[in-house]
Amino acid sequence: QLQLQESGPGLVRPSETLSLTCTVSGGSISSNTYYWGWLRQPPGKGLEWIGSIFYSGSAYYNPSLQSRVTISIATSRTQFSLNLTSVTAADTAVYYCARDPARWTHYFDYWGQGALVTVSS
């Protein structure tokens, strides 16, 4: 059974970089069938797609965040990560990693449990 688990600091200071890692177990990031994505949900608000990465390392991002975000796959090939620079309070959210089977359409079928990241001094 595929499982995803987010990890990283729960508190980040304004203007610093938010870094999260998603560990994938029960499956391989290296399969050329899947994309792997990051999404977030501010408290009490709707979901926002941040970006997705293919096993090859090719990534695409939400234009609203593109200047600040990087998604990468770790050399271990069991983890992928999110870096978001110059954070503000507006970046406070639950961050999710998820799998996209990337068939003829895109959707997220497996999700991590989520990691709350608070931006505060």
Next chain:
Amino acid sequence: DTQMTQSPSSLSASVGERVTITCRASQSISRYLNWYQQKPGKAPKLLIYAASTLQSGVPSRFSGSGSGTDFTLTISGLQLEDFATYSCQQTYSPPYTFGQGTKLEIK
């Protein structure tokens, strides 16, 4: 960006009822529309993709329809475990955007 608008924002219903939630896209998205269920403190769960394809393991009381700009999620015969927030998502073109959510509450 494609804006997704759900209606209603909240809905009260009783066990056994049939309910319909609507999602409208600001431009045509063909059938690139997904539905998710989310319970408090939990990650979203995929219910339906490509407008009407039921995800494996999802009960058949959930169904989706629509194409272009107008879509619906129908739950036939509400069960207690169905009371949750439902969100639509378009994946026709990035950025993949979500509706604001519809909270389904027990009447």
